[in-house]
Amino acid sequence: MSTEKSAAPRPSRAMPLAVAAAAVLVLASGGLFYYATISKQAAPADGATRVEIGASACTPNELALPAGRHVFEIHNASQRPVEWEILDGIMVIEERENILPGFRQRLTASLKPGTYEITCGLLSNPRGKLVVAATAASDAAATAGPDLKAFIGPLSEYKVFLVMQGSALVAATQDLVAAIRRGDVARARALYAPARAGYRAVAAVAGRWADLQNSIDPAADYLEKREQDAGFTGFHRIEYGLFAGNTTEGLQPAADRLLADVTTLKARLGAVKLAPDDLTQGAARLARRLADGRIERGENAYAHSDLADLDASLAGLAKMARLVRPLIPTAAADLAKQLDGRVDAVRQALAALKSGDVYPSYERVDAAGRRALAGDFRDLADTLDTVSARLSPG
């Protein structure tokens, strides 16, 4: 297995002919016809890094390159179809699979400073090593904020989150409405907090539609005639009936309207165009809105299910934090750690309030406890503000 294929097709000025000949050959030999990605150029005059895969290792097996965009030309000098890939831990950065014996393939990789491993032919072969050194440009990139393009992935994933949570919200609201229709008070009470969870998880974006917010989530406190006000609709109207009145009576119109509203919300979440600020500033704004008043006052005046609400809010905030975190420049690694710490602190503060697996009534959390919880959310908001400023696309 150690002898290298001598008849390896070598790129030359006669490449078109060689390609044609190779094509005829492989077609004739049972359909191994693929040549589209084989280099059609002469020997790399463009600074491509050449690597040869032998039967048991690559030559060179260790590469050192400056950060940036690099073209690699991989020549399979072994007798088997093999692969060559650049690995960052378990993640594949770039790869070429099924390079046929004797053939060359090219791949292009944009490399950041660091040490990478290389899969060199057979999986049993020793891994190669690629050391990428920092350059003035990569140092500048490590300090600068992300460009707009860097937001596409995180914004797409946030969009997916909004769509999934929107669907979960509609499904959970359907269950709640069905229980109300059956007049099953106990069941409806149990389904109130789960239905709200979907709404809370998307609150950072849902808040932009005032019409829906005023219909889905008005608090009696803000209405002239309080609970008797015609504008008292949505979740809290249902909560009032189920928990203050312990009945489903008269709730059907509010329930039907809520279901229609969250269905509209789901459609809007599916259609919304997101910008980078929606993720960065949106998270900061939501955390601060909770910290400044809502947590201390409480929002579910009859069900006292605020801890479940906050848990769902945290799920939404943590998702946003997780998505912006990789955008924080390398030079601001401390900020990324601080963000992790703040999210963890809120998570632990909430977990500490659980009795067993469930959240107790919010009445059991006294003023000092609520202040402490608000403080944790405020700390998170402060850090999210710093992150947001650092990430403004420039």
Place this chain on the structure above:
Amino acid sequence: MKPQHLLAAGALAAFLCGPAAAATLDLVEPIAAYKIYVSEKLQTLVTDTKAFTSAVKAGDIATAKRLFAPTRMSYEAIEPIAELFGDLDKAIDSRADDYEKAEKSPEFQGFHRLEYGLWAQNSTEGLAPVADKLMADVTTLHQRITDLALPPEKVVGGAAALMEEVAATKISGEEDRYSHTDLWDFKGNFDGSQKIFELVRPLLENSEAAFVKKVADNFDTVDTTLAKYKDGAGYQSYDKLTDGDRKILASAVNTLAEDLSTLRGKLGLN
């Protein structure tokens, strides 16, 4: 080219293309829709792999053989993303060729190890641990991708990567060499590639009308040719593919691979 020339060329390109900002955020919707597609395929993969590995463990060779190809289709459709995790791709989908001692290597695991046992050895003996490991790996894959923000360049580049995969391994019939169910995998790769193209198509419809039409026509050619080999819910054995159709597929797939490899550049993702 000297650096200052590169800079000048870059500035000129930016000028000619106009502000790229608006165009790039338009990718958010297609990438999000693709993630949902991937999630659905992964759910199917987990469910199907459960049934497949259960049959293997129960020693039910006939059922296991019947479930092998349809189970793989979901994996093949999302390969550009599934392959992002080097450890799992090796564990789930590596071929005997990848190992020094080929089929005799203890590291040879996953789908193709089970395929080898079921077809080449017509037995499920010793396959239970392989089946358990495959199930665990597929479950881990699902979990990892659920939390993953898909890199846009991998998604868009995936359209070409899937066609290259077809060209390099499927038409030669070396992927499923024991079961000859390559046409199923082919269909999975094909669907995955076409899905990506269809999702970004609205962004190119005006500016790249000729390109869009050419690619769509080639996808149609592959679709029509593959359809001739449909058999119930799946596809006939790879041996049945005629030389004429193999050539038609080869030509269309090669052209697709080449054309789709320009997709990243056209969408500003290089």
